[in-house]
Structures are given as structure tokens and as C-alpha cells.
Amino acid sequence: MTQVMLHNTMSNRLEPLAPLHAGEVRIYTCGPTVYSFAHIGNFRTFIFQDVLRRFLRSQGYRVLQVMNVTDVDDRIIQNASHAGVSIREYTEKYIQAFLEDISTLNIEMPEELVRATDHIEDMVALIETLEHKGLTYRSDGSIYYRIAKFPEYGKLSKIDTHGMKAGARVDVDQYEKDDARDFALWKAPKAGEHFWETRIGPGRPGWHVECSAMAMKYLGDTLDIHTGGVDLAFPHHENEIAQSEAATGHPFVRLWLHAEHLIIDGQKMSKSLGNFYTLRDLFARGHKPSTVRFLLLSVPYRRQLNFTDDGLKQAENSIERLRNFVDRLQTAKFPAGSNPEIVKRVQKAEADFDAGLADDVNTALALAALFDLVRDVNTAMDRGGFLQQDAPRILAAMEKFDAVLAVLKDDDADKLRKLGLGSKTPALPPQQIETLIEERLAARRRRDFKRSDEIRNQLADSGVIVEDTKDGSIRWKYK
Numbered sequence: 001m002t003q004v005m006l007h008n009t010m011s012n013r014l015e016p017l018a019p020l021h022a023g024e025v026r027i028y029t030c031g032p033t034v035y036s037f038a039h040i041g042n043f044r045t046f047i048f049q050d051v052l053r054r055f056l057r058s059q060g061y062r063v064l065q066v067m068n069v070t071d072v073d074d075r076i077i078q079n080a081s082h083a084g085v086s087i088r089e090y091t092e093k094y095i096q097a098f099l100e101d102i103s104t105l106n107i108e109m110p111e112e113l114v115r116a117t118d119h120i121e122d123m124v125a126l127i128e129t130l131e132h133k134g135l136t137y138r139s140d141g142s143i144y145y146r147i148a149k150f151p152e153y154g155k156l157s158k159i160d161t162h163g164m165k166a167g168a169r170v171d172v173d174q175y176e177k178d179d180a181r182d183f184a185l186w187k188a189p190k191a192g193e194h195f196w197e198t199r200i201g202p203g204r205p206g207w208h209v210e211c212s213a214m215a216m217k218y219l220g221d222t223l224d225i226h227t228g229g230v231d232l233a234f235p236h237h238e239n240e241i242a243q244s245e246a247a248t249g250h251p252f253v254r255l256w257l258h259a260e261h262l263i264i265d266g267q268k269m270s271k272s273l274g275n276f277y278t279l280r281d282l283f284a285r286g287h288k289p290s291t292v293r294f295l296l297l298s299v300p301y302r303r304q305l306n307f308t309d310d311g312l313k314q315a316e317n318s319i320e321r322l323r324n325f326v327d328r329l330q331t332a333k334f335p336a337g338s339n340p341e342i343v344k345r346v347q348k349a350e351a352d353f354d355a356g357l358a359d360d361v362n363t364a365l366a367l368a369a370l371f372d373l374v375r376d377v378n379t380a381m382d383r384g385g386f387l388q389q390d391a392p393r394i395l396a397a398m399e400k401f402d403a404v405l406a407v408l409k410d411d412d413a414d415k416l417r418k419l420g421l422g423s424k425t426p427a428l429p430p431q432q433i434e435t436l437i438e439e440r441l442a443a444r445r446r447r448d449f450k451r452s453d454e455i456r457n458q459l460a461d462s463g464v465i466v467e468d469t470k471d472g473s474i475r476w477k478y479k
């Protein structure tokens with residue numbers, strides 16, 4: 001097992017991953033707020049987390065990952081009230097869309113995907129603990145955290161908060177508080193809006209308390225890893241630390257990992273610039289799920305990712321290269337035997353791939369190891385240095401790489417169809433395509449060109465491209 005090193009925002013250094021529970025890594029991930037569709041910047045962070053968890057599993061760790069779904073916040077409550085529906089009804093559509101999106105991008109489901117509205121009691125209990133410790137105050141029916149009582153505040157983001165004036169826009173809350181840094185743990189109900197009747201009074205939870213309560217409920221007082229976008233470090237994660245550490249007296253998180261921003265064509269993504277994309281926007285423009293996944297994972301998470309049409313084109317070509325390579329390994333015929341040089345070469349690629357990811361999830365290094373292997377093996381095949389028994393060994397390595405990358409399976413067309421996009425005709429199953437290709441060959445051999453053309457058109461209509469290869473065999477792929 002390679003020693004995994006991760007960059008901890010708290011220490012600003014690479015640190016070895018050393019899970020608290022032997023063999024199991026416990027991860028908390030700040031999830032989506034479900035008042036609209038998630039944008040591709042969100043998915044950059046979610047894909048980083050997916051690559052991390054897939055890599056840890058490939059290294060033999062069990063992963064216990066919790067992701068929250070924020071299905072209660074000011075916007076959700078307002079929008080639900082305006083629409084005259086319950087919070088559940090209002091958020092359901094966006095939760096379903098999020099689940100579809102992560103499955104379309106091959107993002108694995110976390111072991112626990114938890115809704116804030118199912119954990120009000122846990123949040124109330126945490127707020128009570130903080131109240132008993134004298135860390136809170138009440139004002140107009142809301143309960144606030146008194147940051148002056150938590151001297152370590154700011155240790156994660158290194159932001160000096162002492163000079164912050166009341167009224168400074170530190171948090172999105174529009175409530176009265178004693179200190180600009182203070183934040184609402186519990187918010188008094190507003191007329192006509194939904195609230196919960198609880199032991200600490202009527203109202204609804206603040207956003208920050210959600211994550212602390214749910215993380216500790218499922219993962220214990222101290223988590224191995226907490227991830228999120230870089231914009232969450234302050235104030236959200238500082239507030240999580242203040243709540244959790246003051247309540248338990250233990251360190252909340254051992255390793256804080258923050259993913260950098262995604263920008264579009266060198267500019268910040270924003271609705272006013274017209275460059276704000278959801279996944280579905282990209283699919284509607286003809287991009288494939290695998291392309292988007294590849295582009296989002298190809299840049300190491302601590303570097304800003306510039307999302308461009310060129311980048312999408314390159315990502316699509318890269319995947320094409322990998323899929324063609326696997327296809328060649330599966331279908332081409334080579335001389336019998338095994339070449340020890342090839343075996344050594346693939347072992348090196350596997351070691352380099354793992355070493356890249358163990359180096360703070362450096363996906364650029366891992367991909368370089370993979371594409372170097374593809375280049376060298378293709379060259380060996382062209383020159384006759386590749387032997388038949390080498391094929392299964394390389395295919396096994398490709399399967400290992402893809403357990404982390406998850407881009408090899410050619411199912412883009414099916415996925416788009418499920419989202420109501422792309423071609424309306426269902427894809428032909430591979431077996432049926434093979435049979436049709438055989439039948440077309442037979443028709444040509446008996447000079448039945450009418451039948452041969454019919455089959456070619458049928459395949460083209462189903463989005464199947466048939467190619468003749470150098471060695472005389474026939475290859476096909478989905479458009």
C-alpha cells in the first residue's frame with residue numbers, strides 16, 4: 001500500500017493519511033443546497049471527492065463517507081412558501097436531479113447521503129450542549145454562537161476576524177447579533193414560513209450547525225477527512241470547527257481538503273456573464289458525460305481549473321484514445337507468448353499511477369503514467385514486440401486505472417437518453433451490433449448489396465459507427 005499524503009488546509013502542509021480507525025477512512029463532504037440545479041463548479045469538487053474515495057478503496061481502505069443535502073435554508077423556505085408547497089415537495093425535484101447528475105458522472109453514492117430536515121433533533125441537541133456551556137445567546141427568538149468565547153476562531157482560514165465590524169457581511173444571515181463574527185445556530189420563525197417546534201423553541205436550524213451535527217452523528221467526534229470547495233473554508237468550516245470542538249472538547253477534523261475554483265474561459269462563472277453552466281446545459285450542447293468527468297478530474301484539485309471548449313475537445317480525444325486502446329487489446333491478434341519487457345512496463349505504469357494519486361491526489365501525474373503506457377504499448381504493437389499473453393495483463397491494469405477514473409465504459413448515449421437528451425432511438429446492445437456486422441459481411445460475400453446497405457443504414461440510424469481497420473478486421477463504436 002502506498003503511503004497517501006494529503007494537503008491539510010489547517011497546517012498548510014502535506015501530511016500522511018493515518019486513519020483513526022484501522023483500515024477505514026471517514027470522510028465528510030459538504031453537499032448541495034437543493035434550491036436549484038448544481039453547477040459544474042460544484043461538480044468539480046464532487047468529482048475530486050469521488051476520485052479520492054475510489055483511490056483510497058483501490059489502496060485497500062474501507063471508506064465511510066457522509067454527504068449532507070441542505071434541504072432547509074432561507075431561500076428554500078422562501079421559495080417553498082411562495083410556491084405554496086412543503087419544503088419536501090419543493091426540494092424533491094432538485095434532490096432527484098442531483099442524484100441523476102452524480103450517477104451520470106459516475107460519482108459513487110456516499111455511504112450516507114443525509115438530509116438536514118431528517119436531523120433537526122441532532123441539531124437541537126448540539127445547540128443545547130453549546131447553550132449549557134455558555135457559548136450562546138438569544139436575541140429576538142434566535143440563538144447565536146458567541147465567537148468571542150472560542151479564541152481559536154480563524155485557525156483554519158487564517159483570516160484575522162478580530163477587526164470585523166458589526167454589520168460587515170460575514171455571513172448571509174440578516175439577523176441582529178452582538179459581533180459580526182457571531183452566527184445563527186437557530187433562527188426564529190418568520191410569519192407564514194415553515195418552522196419546527198422544538199425544546200429550544202420554534203424555528204429552524206442555521207446552515208453551519210447542520211454539518212457539525214450530521215458529521216459527528218455518523219463519523220464520531222473526530223473525522224479523518226473533511227472536504228469542500230475552497231469558498232467554504234470561511235466562514236462555514238470555521239463555524240463547524242467552533243461548534244464541534246467547543247461541544248466535544250476534541251479536534252473535529254484531522255485533514256481538511258479544499259478544492260479550488262473552476263473558472264470558465266479565464267473568467268469567474270456567473271449568471272450575469274452568461275457563462276453559468278449546469279451539467280444539463282453542457283449535455284444539451286452535445287458534450288458527453290464521460291468528457292465532462294474527464295475534464296473535471298484531469299486538473300489536480302488544488303489548482304484552479306479553466307473550463308474551455310478546447311479542454312472539452314481534448315478530454316473527448318483522450319477518452320477516445322483510451323477506448324480505442326482497450327478495443328485493440330481485446331480484438332487484435334498478436335503472436336503467441338509474453339514479452340517480459342511489456343510486463344515490466346505495465347508494472348511501472350501501475351506504480352506511477354498510484355504514486356501520483358498518493359501525492360495529494362495529483363491526477364495529472366496519474367494520467368501521465370497512464371498515457372505514457374498507452375503510447376509505449378501502441379508502439380510495441382506496431383513494431384511486433386507485443387505478444388498475445390500480454391493483452392490480458394494490460395487489460396487488467398486498465399481495469400484498475402478505470403476503477404478510479406471511471407471513463408472507459410462507452411455508455412454516454414444511454415445516459416443522455418435517460419436524461420431526455422441525445423438520440424431518441426435506444427442504443428442497440430453490443431451483441432446485436434456484432435450479429436448485424438456479421439450479417440452484413442455475409443451479404444457482401446454473396447453480393448447482396450441491397451441487404452448490405454440496409455444493415456449499414458440501420459446501424460448508422462442507431463448511432464453506430466463501423467470502421468475497417470488496418471489489419472482487415474471491422475471495428476465499431478457508438479457515436
Ligand SMILES: [Zn+2]
Pocket residue numbers: 029030031211236
Ligand atoms: Zn458543510
